[in-house]
Amino acid sequence: MLRVTIDNITIEVEEGTTILNAARKIGGKIVPPAMCYYSKLKGSGGKCRTCLVKVATTSELDPRPLPKLVPSCSTLVQNGMHVQNITSEQVLQERKAIVEFLLINHPLDCPVCDQAGECDLQNLSYEHGLEETRYEEERREFAPVNFGEKIKLHMNRCILCYRCVYAAEQITNERVHGVLYRGDVAEISTFVENFIDNDFSGNIIDVCPVGALTDRTFRFKNRVWFTKAMDAHRDCEKCSGKVVLWMFGDEIYRITGRKDEYGEVEEFICNDCRFENKNVSDWIIEGLRKIKRSSVISQNHYEKLTKQSIIKPIEGKMEQQE
Amino acid sequence: MSNLTNKSNIVSNKKMSIWEKMYLPAVVKGMYITFSHLFKKKVTLQYPEQTKPFAEIYRGKHVLKRDDVGRERCTACGLCALACPAEAITMIAAEKKNGEEHLYREEKYAATYEINMLRCIFCGLCEEACPKEAIFLTKEIVPSNFERQDFIYGKDELVETMDNRIDISKRQSAEVLEFKKNKNFKHNK
Incomplete structure (x- = not known):
């Protein structure tokens, strides 16, 4: 076991853990944001640079600080390491600059984009970004492309995190898309618009942190904050069948996997569950999904509080005080 | 406890004197006030014939704006409906399909857009929430009607026509007008 201190909180983790995962073990505000790292996908991370942290002490044996900020998603923890995330002014300042860089080619068409309201980049720029843009040059532009019947690619919005490439490689048995070209002209593409047709291909929508890959069956149908999220499941031969239904009245508008607090799906779902079963009778509904109060999706959705639900969270604290 | 205003009278049960019991001075005082109003400026307005001047930024019936080339600005982002405290929108x-480029500004547009004028409280939050400068409140008043159904205004009543454009520049702040001068930005093209 290795001892690591992140923002003055010490924790013991196993050898081979990254700084980001150690921080996630602690939880709370000290977890660095990540746009490209996805814990369920091997090899992801190291591309977006939003998770940069400062290493003040490298290890017990070598107490010197690292010369530059390091990406926490791909830097391994060493014994006696001291990491600064939100306690370091330099980290916060660089993160602000990274957000500005990510937004250089991002079109800011949130009013049109279906991802608005549940977009990682939107949340990140709210928290760390500037209010206005300093960029006056032309942004790169691509025409929207269909990836088969169900998926739409807006290359304008892509931040080249490679998550969808890893998802297609690792959870489907054939990958037909990838990143073509390099640098400023790099783009996600299928060769000759070869469509993606696989039982699990729909998951590239869920792993996309921005609105580059969206569900064509939900395209412009509704805004996420007007829909109601319900946990539901069904018996499925291909996947766990555990999903979130996005409903409006009695109608199912969209089906996605269940995302945890870091925006990663808990279990990947198959295309049958995602696209084909849009009748309420196909599903066993478990109840309303808990959505963070700070999210726009919780707007105008009210919950009935019972006496128990108010008392329970504060019960433990009361005992501690006594 | 101190009073919030100095307009309230403290009520007491004290006995009136003979002078007060005669009431005559009080009657005369009241009549004096009544007659003095005959010679003051009238506050009533003969409404349909006379009208009061409206404030430049009066909040009346909504308009959905078009841009300089006549394309609808609204992109149906739903922020007005989200901001609306009365849930009227x-x-x-x-x-947008191919060949409709001259009709709509963005990739997405509002196929139907309805405001329930019975619900609307004319607070102007929709105008404030709009990222596309599409919806504005105007000086026009929403007329009375007999049927509830007639108060639900659709796009036919809200979208402005090109030969009868509504000037909303008075409603925009100096910063916004300054920003709009820069034609390099995509928003202003």
């Missing part, structure tokens, strides 16, 4: 979005 509903809309259904649709995708």
